[in-house]
Amino acid sequence: MATQLDEADLQAEFDALARRAGIEIPPERRAALLEGFRDLRKMTALLHHPRPATSEFAASFDVRSITRQIP
């Protein structure tokens, strides 16, 4: 998902993901949703930068609130 796709591959991925999710896309909405998918792909590309394996997420933003350790 990190790489940018050409238009044909982008549309193939769009159709495959919609089918997998059980979403029927009416023809008159396809162009607008595809435009949103393009934006989404640009955003997901930003997320896939290399990180060390030890870079773990914290379930939320601050482990102190999850463990309720703030005095």
Added chain:
Amino acid sequence: MSAALHELSIAEAGALLRKGEVSSRQLTEHALARIAAIDPAINAFITVTPERALADADAADADFRAGVDRGPMQGVPYALKDIFDTAGIRTTCHSKLRENNIPEEDSVVAARFRASGGALLGKLSTHEFALGGPSFDLPFPPARNPWNPDHIPGGSSSGSGAAVAAGIVRMAMGSDTGGSIRGPASYCGTVGLKPTYGLVSRRGVFPLAYSLDHCGPLAWSVEDAAIAMDIIAGHDPLDPASADVPKPDFRGSLTRGVKGLRVGVVRHFHEGLAGLSPEVSGAIEDAARQLSSLGAEVEDARLPDYELFNACGRVIMFAEAFAIHEKDFQTRPRDFGLFTWLRMTLGAFVTGSDIIQAHRLRRELALAVNKTLSTYDVLLTAGALAPAPRFDAAPPGMPANAPLLNSPANVTGNPAMSIPIGFSSDGLPLGMQIYGRYFDEPMVLRVGAALEKAIDSRGRRPALAG
């Protein structure tokens, strides 16, 4: 109709109520009259609850007569965004899917306001499920901006911003997943506070995205917002995100000023962005100069690129929102408004790897923001890049590139408040955000109160507010 009653701050109204110089019934009837006169032009309310409001008012007046004091909201009218459950009062989420939903129990926030003795005027317009709008294909019309009804009020707490700006209520509750309190606050010229994640219970509030959702007040003044926070903050063991922390003294620091405080201005978020209004950037610089002249140490500050916050927040929001509505998307997609459908369907396209990487980035961003906030008491950033657009010029589909810079505080969970900082040349409000450290709302409110006093924008109301 008295012209003065709706200009009383919550504290001023409380003082008069306690001296017996005004009754809650007077305040509430005045607010109901304003709804009848003004709301047809702005559609702030989905449901008006006059019987409940007057019953609340009479109960408050009876309590005053009996010497029972439930705190600063007693007898004061308020309203709730229509995603907060209210027992026996429909809660629609502005959607056909929940048009006739009548909850059996109050949300925690609604219960706290009920216990505080406030008078509930009704339920306020939103974007559908706090995401899809402003839309004309829903069961209720979109709220309009009181400063100019041809312009949007922002969303998704649209009715909350419109009702406060129009002088119907001093305070209305909103929710904020990617800026839905601060956006309408900026466009409508109100204060809007998104508290620290976990400080206010979300139980009984229809979720948009669990890990990004916050509840908070939109209010006419910083003090009004502080009073609301005092009502709603508190640990709720049945909200899995709720933090068990002592409740801060929200009002105690409002008059302490900013002398000696360190303020970072995050200019790189907005400088050079397409769609940035020079009036907004100029007003931010004016506000920074005001704080400097009041004795704060104001410097340029840097955070990670805004695009990272936006990508992280949007991907998580779309994925969580789609997970909540997945079954309805598969079985009755046409019951959603078009904008909701277009935005929420994107969540179906987020992969497992995408969401894990978003959460890994989220932690890095939170650490970076809070490292910067170890140097500064607060950070200033732009919120809306320009005044509220006209309905026919509002971005129609995707929120990804919407001209709002509110996502970072949802991603990191820090408190952030939008505060009015002036007006555009065509009379629309301008706003700016103040970011604070976790659970340091008192500092955010303190800086906001100093700016509010210095800028002195609270004496100006929309023309239709009379």
